Amino acid sequence: MKNTGIFLILTALVLWIALLFGNTYKLTPEILLETASQEHADLLRPKLEDLFDQEHSNVFSFSSSIKNAITEVNKELDAEGKSDQKIYDTYELSLTKAAGDGLVSNNKGLLFGLVFSLLVLGALMFILPDLNLLPGIKNDGIFHHPGTSVKWLGIILGALLIIFYILLYFFPHFIANWIIVLDPLSNFMNGNKASQWFLYGFLYTIAVLVMGIRMLVKYRHSKYQMIRTGSVMFFQLIFAFMIPEILTKLNMPSADLKNMWPLDYSFFFDYRIDQKIEAGTLGIFMFVWGIILFAVGVPVLTYFYGKRWYCSWVCGCGGLAETLGDPFRQLSNKSLKAWKIERWMIHAVLVFAVIMTIGVIYTYMSGNSAIFGVIDTGTLRYYYGFAIGSIFSGVVGTGFYPLMGNRVWCRFGCPLAAYLGIVQRFKSRFRITTNGGQCISCGNCSTYCEQGIDVRWYAQRGQDIVRSSCVGCGVCSAVCPRGVLNLENGPEASRNI
Amino acid sequence: MQIAIIGNGISGITAARYLRKDSDHEITVISSETDYFFSRTALMYIYMGHMNYEHTKPFEDWFWEKNKINLLNRHVEEVDFDHKNLRFSNGETFAYDKLILATGSSPNKFGWPGQDLRRVQGLYSYQDLEALQSYSDEIETAVIVGGGLIGIELAEMLKSKGKEVIFLVREASFWNMVLPKEESEMINQHILEHHIDLRLETEIAEILDDGQGNVKGVKLKDESIIDCQFVGLTVGVHPNISFLKDTKLATEKGILVNEFLETNIPDVYALGDCVQHQNPPPGRRPLEQIWYTGKIMGETIAKTILGDKTTYQPGVFYNSAKFLDIEYQTYGAVPATPEEGTEDFYWQSPVEHKLVRIHFKKDTKAVTGVNTFGIRMRQGIWQNWIEKETSVEEVLINLGKANFDPEFFKKHEQDIIEAYNEQYGASLKLKNKKTGLMAIFQ
Ligand SMILES: Cc1cc2nc3c(=O)[nH]c(=O)nc-3n(C[C@H](O)[C@H](O)[C@H](O)COP(=O)(O)OP(=O)(O)OC[C@H]3O[C@@H](n4cnc5c(N)ncnc54)[C@H](O)[C@@H]3O)c2cc1C
Ligand code: SF4
Ligand code: SF4
Numbered sequence: 001m002k003n004t005g006i007f008l009i010l011t012a013l014v015l016w017i018a019l020l021f022g023n024t025y026k027l028t029p030e031i032l033l034e035t036a037s038q039e040h041a042d043l044l045r046p047k048l049e050d051l052f053d054q055e056h057s058n059v060f061s062f063s064s065s066i067k068n069a070i071t072e073v074n075k076e077l078d079a080e081g082k083s084d085q086k087i088y089d090t091y092e093l094s095l096t097k098a099a100g101d102g103l104v105s106n107n108k109g110l111l112f113g114l115v116f117s118l119l120v121l122g123a124l125m126f127i128l129p130d131l132n133l134l135p136g137i138k139n140d141g142i143f144h145h146p147g148t149s150v151k152w153l154g155i156i157l158g159a160l161l162i163i164f165y166i167l168l169y170f171f172p173h174f175i176a177n178w179i180i181v182l183d184p185l186s187n188f189m190n191g192n193k194a195s196q197w198f199l200y201g202f203l204y205t206i207a208v209l210v211m212g213i214r215m216l217v218k219y220r221h222s223k224y225q226m227i228r229t230g231s232v233m234f235f236q237l238i239f240a241f242m243i244p245e246i247l248t249k250l251n252m253p254s255a256d257l258k259n260m261w262p263l264d265y266s267f268f269f270d271y272r273i274d275q276k277i278e279a280g281t282l283g284i285f286m287f288v289w290g291i292i293l294f295a296v297g298v299p300v301l302t303y304f305y306g307k308r309w310y311c312s313w314v315c316g317c318g319g320l321a322e323t324l325g326d327p328f329r330q331l332s333n334k335s336l337k338a339w340k341i342e343r344w345m346i347h348a349v350l351v352f353a354v355i356m357t358i359g360v361i362y363t364y365m366s367g368n369s370a371i372f373g374v375i376d377t378g379t380l381r382y383y384y385g386f387a388i389g390s391i392f393s394g395v396v397g398t399g400f401y402p403l404m405g406n407r408v409w410c411r412f413g414c415p416l417a418a419y420l421g422i423v424q425r426f427k428s429r430f431r432i433t434t435n436g437g438q439c440i441s442c443g444n445c446s447t448y449c450e451q452g453i454d455v456r457w458y459a460q461r462g463q464d465i466v467r468s469s470c471v472g473c474g475v476c477s478a479v480c481p482r483g484v485l486n487l488e489n490g491p492e493a494s495r496n497i
Numbered sequence: 498m499q500i501a502i503i504g505n506g507i508s509g510i511t512a513a514r515y516l517r518k519d520s521d522h523e524i525t526v527i528s529s530e531t532d533y534f535f536s537r538t539a540l541m542y543i544y545m546g547h548m549n550y551e552h553t554k555p556f557e558d559w560f561w562e563k564n565k566i567n568l569l570n571r572h573v574e575e576v577d578f579d580h581k582n583l584r585f586s587n588g589e590t591f592a593y594d595k596l597i598l599a600t601g602s603s604p605n606k607f608g609w610p611g612q613d614l615r616r617v618q619g620l621y622s623y624q625d626l627e628a629l630q631s632y633s634d635e636i637e638t639a640v641i642v643g644g645g646l647i648g649i650e651l652a653e654m655l656k657s658k659g660k661e662v663i664f665l666v667r668e669a670s671f672w673n674m675v676l677p678k679e680e681s682e683m684i685n686q687h688i689l690e691h692h693i694d695l696r697l698e699t700e701i702a703e704i705l706d707d708g709q710g711n712v713k714g715v716k717l718k719d720e721s722i723i724d725c726q727f728v729g730l731t732v733g734v735h736p737n738i739s740f741l742k743d744t745k746l747a748t749e750k751g752i753l754v755n756e757f758l759e760t761n762i763p764d765v766y767a768l769g770d771c772v773q774h775q776n777p778p779p780g781r782r783p784l785e786q787i788w789y790t791g792k793i794m795g796e797t798i799a800k801t802i803l804g805d806k807t808t809y810q811p812g813v814f815y816n817s818a819k820f821l822d823i824e825y826q827t828y829g830a831v832p833a834t835p836e837e838g839t840e841d842f843y844w845q846s847p848v849e850h851k852l853v854r855i856h857f858k859k860d861t862k863a864v865t866g867v868n869t870f871g872i873r874m875r876q877g878i879w880q881n882w883i884e885k886e887t888s889v890e891e892v893l894i895n896l897g898k899a900n901f902d903p904e905f906f907k908k909h910e911q912d913i914i915e916a917y918n919e920q921y922g923a924s925l926k927l928k929n930k931k932t933g934l935m936a937i938f939q
Contacts, residue, residue, distance in 0.1 A: 134821075134822055140546055143547070143548060223903075224904050335557060435901055437876065438817050440536065440538040441536045442536050443542075443552045444547065447547070447548050457555075460555060477903055481819040482818075482824070482826075483817060486873070
């Protein structure tokens with residue numbers, strides 16, 4: 001059964017990759033006009049002459065030609081001193097999608113259904129037989145398995161994930177076919193064609209749900225883990241995926257209402273503020289809600305429950321880490337050196353996020369594009385988005401799951417985690433209690449701590465664990481064979497540190 | 498002053514760390530097992546692939562140099578107590594001013610024919626683990642001899658790799674010298690649930706040679722033969738002191754020490770598994786091979802050596818173990834069968850492997866100990882109850898305070914108190930519900 005499951009998953013994967021090559025593209029002046037604005041169409045038309053009315057089968061060269069055309073147009077505009085007319089739209093994706101005319105474009109629904117039913121069915125066939133094992137911690141063979149111990153399979157998985165993120169963020173036009181097959185679903189949910197972000201959201205949600213089921217099976221002896229996993233599955237499906245799409249369909253500003261600044265680093269960007277203001281009452285409500293979340297929600301809830309209320313119960317990044325990432329949690333580095341790097345790095349990102357945001361708000365309010373006349377806020381914003389938003393949280397954050405564990409982003413890069421962590425460390429009732437002298441220093445807790453906390457260091461001294469990075473996943477407590485650890489909230493003074 | 502410590506297990510290492518904390522003496526820890534301190538209790542997890550050896554080292558490698566604790570990978574062959582000198586197996590010698598013996602245990606072997614064949618072993622040292630790993634693939638069927646804590650670990654290890662495991666236990670029920678009947682029977686059942694072939698009241702007579710020095714099977718006392726490729730001998734351990742026999746050092750089963758952990762020779766101390774207490778603390782046995790006692794002895798000896806002469810006081814007994822999927826904790830004394838003047842209150846879940854047994858005195862109802870299976874309990878609270886001789890009824894109405902299970906876990910205090918009320922015709926009511934997250938969420 002498990003092997004059949006693997007076979008189906010692999011079939012789905014091969015099919016999915018094959019989709020990239022299963023289409024032809026034919027760009028016509030009409031398509032150009034339908035897709036691009038009149039102005040842009042006029043600018044682009046001369047550059048795209050060569051492509052018109054010919055059938056292309058290679059998505060890479062086809063979409064690259066479009067991209068080149070845009071680049072050329074922009075260059076010329078620069079040279080003519082008309083930089084304000086430059087094209088920022090990603091027509092290389094929308095035109096490629098629209099020009100698609102082949103097997104994939106003509107069988108969107110069928111291919112979508114085939115790939116994802118094979119994938120989900122295969123995954124369930126792989127996961128559900130574990131119900132036959134007796135409930136309890138079952139970590140057998142994790143460090144012998146090539147996928148979960150940074151051996152060949154782990155490296156392949158990591159490479160695939162990294163490639164996927166690079167394509168998604170920087171070359172979405174290369175994966176236009178994947179986005180095409182999601183058009184029907186996107187259309188159904190929000191009334192528009194799929195974007196690369198719809199694809200991403202969909203895959204993300206599938207990953208959280210399917211791997212969430214795995215988590216539920218694996219930890220079915222622990223009600224804490226079951227409820228917590230149910231919570232991240234719920235927030236991903238409803239808040240991150242469905243509500244924003246429905247809002248779009250209703251012509252309202254779409255928003256992931258559980259996401260918050262500074263993780264949601266573009267919260268204060270001009271276009272997002274404007275969008276909310278235009279939307280009237282609901283938009284204003286969303287804006288105020290977003291501010292209340294981080295200004296009041298974080299300190300209050302973290303005071304009572306620790307940062308776990310967000311990081312391992314609600315957050316989308318955390319949700320993916322706790323589901324898709326669970327098989328890799330043991331790969332986090334536990335050394336003191338890693339902790340030192342973590343501390344400066346995550347706080348540096350927080351500082352960067354705060355400065356960038358202040359700059360952006362300043363520009364928004366004053367109209368000046370530079371703070372103190374030197375730092376250009378647009379540049380700041382661009383680099384934050386590129387380095388932190390795309391590379392760190394995506395490519396590294398998830399791509400490195402099989403190489404460095406499932407919380408690389410949450411541990412080293414997330415500015416919100418840094419903020420929550422400061423509250424947790426200095427003003428919170430949360431701690432992990434150590435049960436007297438019962439610890440036998442076996443090391444299971446430290447090994448399975450996704451945040452790389454050397455839990456044993458504290459446990460074997462009989463100290464409570466109060467660390468800013470602890471996301472309260474509770475796995476250290478679950479894997480401890482001697483019942484030494486417990487996540488608890490209690491009077492601050494009773495934290496034994 | 499040169500303080501030499503033989504043994505880099507929990508006892509020797511704890512002594513070294515506490516000596517270092519409060520002094521500048523030269524400290525050298527000598528061991529021939531591994532270069533660095535690792536956690537013996539985690540041997541099973543390395544084999545099962547839960548962890549690598551690296552994960553079982555409680556301190557990173559730089560820790561020792563930074564704290565100026567010298568580590569020496571040597572085997573001590575002889576101690577010259579008169580000249581305060583050690584002789585290593587490579588011929589080198591090493592002079593000390595004070596000597597701490599923390600040499601641990603060795604697995605018992607009872608002189609069975611064939612006990613030294615290849616693929617016959619105990620599970621104690623890192624070398625034992627390496628040996629097992631080296632021929633693990635040759636094993637289809639394994640026989641484990643001896644039903645104790647290490648026996649069941651070894652059974653679980655082999656089972657995790659898909660081996661057929663036959664678990665031979667001499668007693669009528671698993672570990673019933675320590676566990677009362679119900680506990681022991683629950684574990685018997687759980688062992689069978691894991692498809693481990695538990696055979697009670699079964700003893701081996703001989704281990705059979707395949708003609709090339711490998712084990713090919715065991716012959717039981719009833720003459721029947723079991724074919725197997727591996728025999729695990731887990732019939733207890735004894736202090737590892739053979740190299741100290743026939744010296745001036747006073748030994749019996751272990752190295753004899755007084756309440757300060759001093760031996761009969763000045764400047765020579767002993768701790769951990771290898772000692773035999775001449776006057777064991779109340780409620781304690783002369784030999785106690787437990788992780789945390791080694792730790793407490795290490796802290797104690799450091800104080801004594803640094804001039805603050807301190808008696809070894811391990812406090813109220815406690816221990817814990819995990820039998821496959823069932824966690825077990827115990828506080829105080831719960832004998833396998835109640836002694837004169839004491840009795841047990843016991844509750845068992847009808848649906849899960851959960852069990853609580855409270856042992857108390859008949860006259861005062863003062864609790865003396867608890868066994869808890871499948872429910873985690875707080876050491877601090879139980880220690881206090883036992884020390885203060887709290888009555889069983891007081892304990893029961895406050896039982897929630899002792900609960901250490903994770904949030905949202907099913908609570909059984911109500912069931913437990915109802916069972917007590919029924920058995921004893923009492924009408925106790927629970928006092929303390931769990932506070933914290935639960936109080937707000939529930
Ligand atoms: C598989 C297993 C599981 C266990 N699980 C638990 C548990 O769950 N809970 C619990 O409380 N206890 C448990 N124990 C028991 C616990 O591990 C021991 O009580 C503890 O390790 C003893 O520590 P120690 O420092 O006294 O001796 P050891 O850890 O045995 O250290 C002694 C060291 O000295 C070295 N040595 C000895 N003689 C010489 C010499 N002549 N020259 C050089 N070096 C020498 C040895 O090689 C060894 O490295 C377990 C034991 C085993 C084997
Ligand atoms: S310390 Fe425990 S609860 Fe906190 S992140 Fe690590 S494993 Fe999770
Ligand atoms: S898992 Fe438990 S017993 Fe093992 S080191 Fe951690 S706290 Fe100690």
